[in-house]
Amino acid sequence: MTEPEIVELVNKVFENAFEIEKEKIKPEAHIFMDLGLDSLDIVDLVVELQKGFKIEITDNEKLREIRTLQDIYDFVSTTRAEMGK
Amino acid sequence: MALCCAVTVLAENNWHMKKLKLIYLNTTFYLLFFLASALIIPTLSVILVTARIFISERLFYRYFRRAIRFYGQVVVRLPYPLVKVRYEDMSNVDKSVPHIYVCNHNSMSDPFLMSVFPYEMVQVVNVWPFSIPIIGYYARLGKYLDVNNMPFEKFLADAKTLLDEGVSIAFFPEGTRIDGAEMGSFHSGAFRLFLETKAPIVPVCIYGNKKIPPKGSMWLHPGTIIVRSLPPVTWEEYQDSTAYVVKSNVRKRIGEEIATMSEGQ
Incomplete structure (x- = not known):
């Protein structure tokens, strides 16, 4: 999976599972301040990312550092690489 | 010149009248508030503690919450006629x-306004209401x-137990009062509870109390x-959605209704 494909799939998660308007979905968008997610929504985000990318997310430390959509793209990319995908 | 002086005098009189009204409102309200509290709280406490000997725990809590509602009804009426409260049930x-009642949060008076609802109800509140003496x-x-001081799983379990017992739950999902006209963003706890328990959500719009009292002040205006x-939001409408989607839609409905209410004033 290429970087643009990861970006597209993550964006789709935000569009479909969170019904966030396309215009708001930008790499620099802050998921808490700009998109209105809270710590509990992260649970749903993790479920959707696991489903979409067929990965297992267990690293809570890295998850806690996520602030922007770009952080999520990087997080997914790293997790996939660690899983040898 | 004479006209100019007359306008100045009138404006000054108006300012003095407003100030006097404010002093009158706050003096009478807080005086009556303390009197009513000193009378109602100990009296109802004695009655309830005595009754507990003869009634079940469940019945005790039902009467206890009814007592809270009665106290709320008294407090909400104290500043009348300078502060009028109108309940409009379109649900x-x-x-x-x-x-599950989901309300916007304007002022310290919100929990009192919600306590008047004619149902057995508990509220999910921030830390500060628990720190008010008595x-x-x-x-x-x-x-x-107290959602801030308990793990979410414990909160969810307690909330489910209350709903199972037939007790409604009121949330202020903004968590804290926001300055200015805008509503704050919503936390998703109420909406997660809704998806798990299927208890309908009733959106509640509170309008007109941003200055009764304003944030950081005790002065009622x-x-x-x-x-x-x-009208309620049902689980069937959102069974395949995330809590985020429910909260966004409920927030939008409350926001639109408040905009309509402000146009009507």
Whole structure:
């Protein structure tokens, strides 16, 4: 999976599972301040990312550092690489 | 020149009148508030503690929450006629089943306004209401939920138990009061509970109390408060959605209704 494909799939998660308007979905968008997610929504985000990318997310430390959509793209990319995908 | 002086005098008189009104409102309200609290709280406490000997725990809590409602009704009426409160129930809910009430949060008066609802209800509140002497103690005794000081799983389990017992739960999902006209972003706890328990959500719009009292102050200002309940949101509509989607839609409905209410004023 290429970087643009990861970006597209993550964006789709935000569009479909969170019904966030396309215009708001930008790499620099802050998921808490700009998109209105809270710590509990992260649970749903993790479920959707696991489903979409067929990965297992267990690293809570890295998850806690996520602030922007770009952080999520990087997080997914790293997790996939660690899983040898 | 004479006209100019007359206008100045009138403006000054108007300013003095407003100030006097404010002093009158706050003096009478707080005096009556302390008197009513000193009379009602100990009297109802003695009655309830005595009754507990003869009634079941469940019945005790039902009467205890009814006592809280009675106290709320008294407090909400104290500043009348300078502060008028109007309840508009457009929800048409089945009162025999518990609901999740989701309200916007303007002022310290919101928990009092919500306590008047004619159902057995507890509120999910921030830390500060629990720190009010006596009232905070009674809120804790009535099993009001302090979402900030308990793990979410424990909160969810307690909230489910309350709904199972037929007790409605009121949320202020903004968590804290926001300065200015805008509503704050919503936390998703109420909506997660909704998806898990299927208890319908009743959106509630509180309008007109941003200055009764304003954030960071105890001064009440005259005005009219409207508390409007909207038709419920049902689980069937959102069974395949995330809590985020429910919260966004409920927030939008409350925001649109408040905009309509402000146009009507």
